[in-house]
Amino acid sequence: MKYINHESVVKRMMSRLTINKVFKVIFFFATLFALLTLAILFYRIITQGIGYLTPEFFQNFSSRFPAKAGIKAALIGSIWLMFVVAPVSIILGVGTAIYLEEYAKKNKLSDFIRMNISNLAGVPSVVFGLLGLTIFVRALSLGNSVLAAGFTMSLLILPVIIVASQEAIRAVPNDVREASYGMGATKWQTVVKIVLPSAIPGILTGAILALSRAVGETAPLIVIGIPVIIQFLPTGLLSQFTALPMQIYDWAKRPQQDFQFVAAAGILVLMIFLLIMNSIAIFIRNKFSKRY
Amino acid sequence: MVQSLENGSNTLNGASNIVYNTKQLNLWYGNHHALKDINLQIKENEVTAIIGPSGCGKSTYIKTLNCMVELVPTVKTSGQILYRERNIFDNDYGVEELRTKVGMVFQKPNPFPKSIYDNIAYGPRIHGIKNKKILDQIVEKSLRGAAIWDEVKDRLQTNAYSLSGGQQQRICIARCLAIEPDVILMDEPTSALDPISTLKVEELIQELKADYSIIIVTHNMQQAARISDKTAFFLNGEVVEFDNTDVIFSTPEDKRTEDYISGRFG
Numbered sequence: 001m002k003y004i005n006h007e008s009v010v011k012r013m014m015s016r017l018t019i020n021k022v023f024k025v026i027f028f029f030a031t032l033f034a035l036l037t038l039a040i041l042f043y044r045i046i047t048q049g050i051g052y053l054t055p056e057f058f059q060n061f062s063s064r065f066p067a068k069a070g071i072k073a074a075l076i077g078s079i080w081l082m083f084v085v086a087p088v089s090i091i092l093g094v095g096t097a098i099y100l101e102e103y104a105k106k107n108k109l110s111d112f113i114r115m116n117i118s119n120l121a122g123v124p125s126v127v128f129g130l131l132g133l134t135i136f137v138r139a140l141s142l143g144n145s146v147l148a149a150g151f152t153m154s155l156l157i158l159p160v161i162i163v164a165s166q167e168a169i170r171a172v173p174n175d176v177r178e179a180s181y182g183m184g185a186t187k188w189q190t191v192v193k194i195v196l197p198s199a200i201p202g203i204l205t206g207a208i209l210a211l212s213r214a215v216g217e218t219a220p221l222i223v224i225g226i227p228v229i230i231q232f233l234p235t236g237l238l239s240q241f242t243a244l245p246m247q248i249y250d251w252a253k254r255p256q257q258d259f260q261f262v263a264a265a266g267i268l269v270l271m272i273f274l275l276i277m278n279s280i281a282i283f284i285r286n287k288f289s290k291r292y
Numbered sequence: 293m294v295q296s297l298e299n300g301s302n303t304l305n306g307a308s309n310i311v312y313n314t315k316q317l318n319l320w321y322g323n324h325h326a327l328k329d330i331n332l333q334i335k336e337n338e339v340t341a342i343i344g345p346s347g348c349g350k351s352t353y354i355k356t357l358n359c360m361v362e363l364v365p366t367v368k369t370s371g372q373i374l375y376r377e378r379n380i381f382d383n384d385y386g387v388e389e390l391r392t393k394v395g396m397v398f399q400k401p402n403p404f405p406k407s408i409y410d411n412i413a414y415g416p417r418i419h420g421i422k423n424k425k426i427l428d429q430i431v432e433k434s435l436r437g438a439a440i441w442d443e444v445k446d447r448l449q450t451n452a453y454s455l456s457g458g459q460q461q462r463i464c465i466a467r468c469l470a471i472e473p474d475v476i477l478m479d480e481p482t483s484a485l486d487p488i489s490t491l492k493v494e495e496l497i498q499e500l501k502a503d504y505s506i507i508i509v510t511h512n513m514q515q516a517a518r519i520s521d522k523t524a525f526f527l528n529g530e531v532v533e534f535d536n537t538d539v540i541f542s543t544p545e546d547k548r549t550e551d552y553i554s555g556r557f558g
Contacts, residue, residue: 105365106365173402176402176404178360178363178402179403179404180404180418181360181363182358182360182396183392183467183468184387184389185418186388189418197405
């Protein structure tokens with residue numbers, strides 16, 4: 001008794017192959033759609049903005065006149081913001097991930113905490129803005145300063161960094177940990193010398209992606225009241241400042257047609273900023289990976 | 293003889309050359325009773341083989357000897373394991389201290405993703421040796437001790453992963469020798485290796501016996517017969533029989549041992 005009738009298999013073959021082809025085309029167009037949208041977006045922004053991307057654009061503060069408007073305050077402000085967000089979020093995030101994966105006992109409470117950190121990554125950024133407004137701006141009286149905005153942004157991206165770091169740490173095979181413990185290494189020595197070197201490419205990728213999100217995020221900055229017209233550079237962590245997405249948002253909503261082009265130039269600067277950050281990440285990642 | 297002279301007065305009652313004295317050891321994984329009333333005395337400068345079918349507790353037992361089993365969160369133990377007459381379950385006996393004297397070689401070769409040199413130097417470095425000259429000497433001595441120096445001396449800075457499985461396992465043995473242990477635990481060290489690499493590791497074990505006490509878990513009964521002085525047969529978490537290897541393999545007392553070594557089960 002045979003269960004497979006080879007004649008009917010051959011008969012069905014044509015329709016199976018057709019379905020296979022149809023889906024290939026569908027998936028191809030899905031990819032094409034995303035790429036085309038991106039290409040159009042790039043094309044529009046570059047053609048609109050490139051004319052305004054002059055040296056003066058980087059040297060001027062924002063202005064009522066499109067021709068005189070510059071991005072200096074916002075660019076320097078975003079860099080200041082990163083100097084707060086990067087160390088705070090990476091130290092807290094990686095520390096939390098190490099604790100949860102290497103030190104914490106696996107029980108219901110730690111499972112509950114792990115699950116909720118993932119949930120936290122899905123909380124809208126406006127909510128983090130409100131949290132920042134309540135805690136950092138008002139309760140801690142930091143005002144709408146670099147520090148307050150930096151802490152708020154750190155909270156926003158912390159869950160992403162924790163989850164990415166946890167994944168990277170979990171990907172380190174257990175047998176090398178056992179080998180380290182087997183020679184009398186402490187947990188800390190094992191983490192520093194064995195786990196982290198292997199996990200660092202993954203951790204950095206996650207951290208840089210998260211930082212990119214922080215650079216481009218606008219909603220929390222609006223909520224904590226970051227101004228857009230600023231005619232000075234930040235002088236310290238408690239100084240007022242503005243950031244790239246705030247500046248772009250402000251220009252884009254102005255009535256004059258020419259400000260649309262200034263906004264496009266601002267978006268170009270933001271994209272170059274992100275590109276540089278990602279290149280740094282790739283550079284660091286390759287440098288660490290080469291050691292093995 | 294030198295050993296017994298050094299250890300002085302204990303020679304008469306024979307206690308001096310016992311490395312591990314296991315007394316009434318019981319171990320549970322959650323509700324599963326994995327080791328039942330284990331009593332074993334393991335002597336120094338001998339190869340002690342632990343044989344038995346899968347799931348009999350032999351790996352659990354060897355991992356208990358250096359507290360590696362405690363990495364499993366649900367483990368509970370009772371009884372005593374005296375290492376050099378000190379109970380390893382005592383709260384003031386740190387596992388890190390124990391593991392610097394008791395090295396372990398694992399079933400699957402598990403070198404670190406580092407250079408050969410850094411693999412061997414890892415143990416000495418975590419115990420605080422920074423001097424490059426001393427590290428160089430330790431690396432050479434350990435690699436010679438594991439009979440792999442000639443194969444790797446020209447490429448100490450290459451990644452240990454570039455070596456073959458058998459070489460990796462000998463690197464792991466060298467890494468274990470680098471902390472100058474007293475005892476070496478081996479958990480089926482040749483089960484992932486080809487016959488020629490297995491032979492090399494077995495010859496190595498014979499050489500290491502002079503300086504170290506070796507406890508080896510093995511699936512392979514011929515291996516136990518070839519390399520060990522004493523053999524313990526484990527079954528369902530109990531020690532069925534423990535005696536000189538030639539006795540176990542020629543005239544076992546217990547019917548179950550005879551059945552197992554003659555290949556009737558397991």
